[in-house]
Amino acid sequence: MHDAIAPERLSRVYTALAHRYDLQHGLLTAHSDERGRRLVVEQAVRPGDKVLDAGAGTGSTSLLAAERVGASGHVTLFDFSDGMLDVARQRMQARGLAGRVDFMSGDMLALPFSDGMFDTVLSTYSICPLFDQVAGALEFYRVLKPGGRLGVAHSVSPEGRFMRRLADALEGAAWRYPGITMGCRPGSVLPALERAGARVLFERRLGVPIFPFLVFVAEKPV
Numbered sequence: 345m346h347d348a349i350a351p352e353r354l355s356r357v358y359t360a361l362a363h364r365y366d367l368q369h370g371l372l373t374a375h376s377d378e379r380g381r382r383l384v385v386e387q388a389v390r391p392g393d394k395v396l397d398a399g400a401g402t403g404s405t406s407l408l409a410a411e412r413v414g415a416s417g418h419v420t421l422f423d424f425s426d427g428m429l430d431v432a433r434q435r436m437q438a439r440g441l442a443g444r445v446d447f448m449s450g451d452m453l454a455l456p457f458s459d460g461m462f463d464t465v466l467s468t469y470s471i472c473p474l475f476d477q478v479a480g481a482l483e484f485y486r487v488l489k490p491g492g493r494l495g496v497a498h499s500v501s502p503e504g505r506f507m508r509r510l511a512d513a514l515e516g517a518a519w520r521y522p523g524i525t526m527g528c529r530p531g532s533v534l535p536a537l538e539r540a541g542a543r544v545l546f547e548r549r550l551g552v553p554i555f556p557f558l559v560f561v562a563e564k565p566v
């Protein structure tokens with residue numbers, strides 16, 4: 345497993361690729377990324393929810409969430425790359441959803457919110473590049489209300505020894521180019537969330553065999 349890319353450098357990497365991010369991420373995941381986002385939003389977001397999209401990037405998941413929460417709901421897009429958030433802002437305006445959202449920059453590992461502020465927290469492909477993935481997932485859980493839902497899609501290791509070795513070899517070669525890997529590393533955060541008390545409502549593996557990801561929704565008990 346490679347070391348995570350330092351946050352300051354990672355934020356510059358994402359800002360530099362903001363305008364081609366959607367195309368690149370879609371191609372690398374054979375467009376299964378969008379299926380993951382749709383599933384997360386369908387399973388985790390309810391009309392009227394106050395939602396945090398952590399690591400919102402160019403806003404693909406936030407767009408779906410803003411449509412689903414309706415006029416009485418709200419979505420906060422949080423990211424440390426202003427370049428990614430600028431693209432998200434343009435997309436929200438173009439879709440007429442700017443009135444249901446706000447944008448904040450900062451580090452997901454230290455969210456500037458008090459405990460229990462959100463009905464739903466979403467993280468699609470944003471745990472993968474974190475320096476400490478488990479700390480990030482627990483930080484999302486902290487800001488969730490009792491009864492609230494955490495909806496996540498993140499990279500996991502491929503199943504089977506052959507696929508794992510192939511993925512390692514490809515990642516080994518690509519890791520020198522952060523603009524290609526986007527700092528993404530497979531991980532496992534669900535056991536830590538369950539130890540913190542989260543109840544799993546939904547769990548499914550998606551993606552291409554060599555770069556699979558896990559989609560899950562977990563509830564914070566009342």
Ligand SMILES: C[S@@+](CC[C@H](N)C(=O)[O-])C[C@H]1O[C@@H](n2cnc3c(N)ncnc32)[C@H](O)[C@@H]1O
Pocket residue numbers: 351354355358369381398399400401402403404405422423424425428450451452453467468469470473474526
């Ligand atoms: C792979 S992109 C995912 C974007 C989006 N959620 C999606 O579904 O396409 C990861 C995003 O997480 C952001 N990110 C990574 N580490 C972060 C951190 N520590 N704090 C805030 N944002 C971070 C990056 O800037 C990037 O926009």
